[in-house]
Amino acid sequence: MPSLIKAACLQSIFRIFIMLGEHLFYKEITMASAHIEHKLSLLPDLPGSYQMKDINGKIIYVGKAKNLKNRVRSYFKSSHDGKVAAMVSQVADFDFIVTSTDKEAFLLEITLIQKYQPYYNIKLKKGTGYPYIKITHERDPKIEITGTIRKDGGYYFGPYPNVYAAQETMHFIQKVYPLRRCNGYQGRPWLGIITWVSVWVPASGLFRKRIHGPN
Template identity: 40%
Template sequence: MDIKEKIGLFPDSPGVYLMKDSSGRIIYIGKALSLRKRVSSYLARELSAKTSRLMANVVDIEYRATATESMALLLEASLIKEHKPKYNVSLRDDKSFPLVKITNEEFPAIYVTRKREDDGAQYFGPYISAGLLREALKIIRRNFPYRSCSTLPKKACMYYRIKLSPAPCIGKISKSDYAETIKQISLILEGKNEELVKELSREMRQKAKERKFEEAALLRDKMIALNTFRPSLYNAEAALNELREVLRLPVMPRRIEAFDVSNILGRQATASMVSFYNGLADKDNYRRFRIKTVKQSDDYKMMAEAVHRRYLRLKEENLPLPDLILVDGGRGQLCAAKKELEGLGLVISIVSLAKREEEIYTLFIPRPIRLKNNSPALRLLQCIRDESHRFALKYHRLLRKKRFLNEEKSG
């Protein structure tokens, strides 16, 4: 496949592109709001002398998709720092670009600056856009609250009231807990989201074992937030080809539908279904279900209800079926969903993905499949599974909020 054909498969979404020379060395890294449009512009006839020199040395281009352009900005900076590409000279050398500063204090503050000082603080960057950088920090702060004031005040500020600061000024967070938050933010700024997800997952399991369910839920929410803006490291076409081969699918899995359930001890139980086409989210075809027939906490029955309702409707309306169904969980969830398909007389390929060890369960072999962490197929399944979980949780929270408001009115 030549570069032009490869670029044609790039998504029309934000991300970072990496240009390589004949030796496989990365010589330029850039970010884009639309990967396909931005990278296609390098094929134009009229290029500047500098860009022409660059393209004369490019033999391959890869991409890493992100949820937003602002998160692409963070990824771009961390990759440039790691690889030091030959043609990214301006970002490496220019002293006027914005930085993120984490101050050297008992409770460090985080803010944007253009001046690097010898003051013991941590600095991240430089970044090419102050506006996008501030947008990225807002996204991070919503899930990892931190202080941004120049000096600690004597009383809590507005940011505490809107849950963007943990208020160390009035002792609302311990030094050790705040230090952990700063460590997590540093990992995000370094582009080490995968490492952070693993750390949060370990902590969440430990809190659950200790029956500290509220703390475990907070860690879970952080993981979900991370999954919405961590870089997607897969090439869609490569992922789909690998999926077809590994799962022995009869057709290329162009359309994949994924299910997840969300509930607290059976209350306000919901399920979500997300749809991906050619490896990209197709949000117009997302669906959500309020569980009606299951009153107790039973993930298998809840999954079965959602699958039954979805495909009964497709069957009755004679609508196209997906090439592959993905359910969140292990063999139990897989068998529950498969039973519903059989009851409807439908033959659709179906697998499940268990979160703890990222094992893939199928119906054709008794043992789960384990793919390498850098497998494009596994990356795609993880991306779809995480999106279905996010979507289910969002609906679950909406119902909980409505119930709370109704109880307040009736009270």
């Protein structure tokens, strides 16, 4: 009889712990939801970058948006599946940085991804390689996008989170410093008069290197 009473008491205790655990879990989720709701109410209708954080405050995803309010709210107000659903389930908080233009938001996104290497930006990307911008070590320097770093004397910038990011940065560099983009020797000295190239690339910091001088 005492053993039956003991077993019944233990069962009751276990039930209490289970009930408390469920209550505490529900309370934690409710508090997190209330916190998210408050942060969502602060979002502006402006471009910028947002950073999703897990329960430990670690940044797990970085994104950009033309309209921060609409973009960030869509994560919590719409249904998702796959990787997005997995990411949202881990979000306990988020921060955002407002920018003046979409272009600034894009560059900021690249910079933050390179700095924090968020799990859902890097680890779950399709494919295994990440693009780099390469300036070849030739008489007529060429600029191109590549997925492989080789010991060929070239100058590599990156990695970038995706090809689009690398292309946008390369186009910007090309506008400022028109490096060669076609293959083969040009048959005459490169017409560019650049002696020193000083380019700030978000993914790599400041790069300053002499790539072509006067003959």
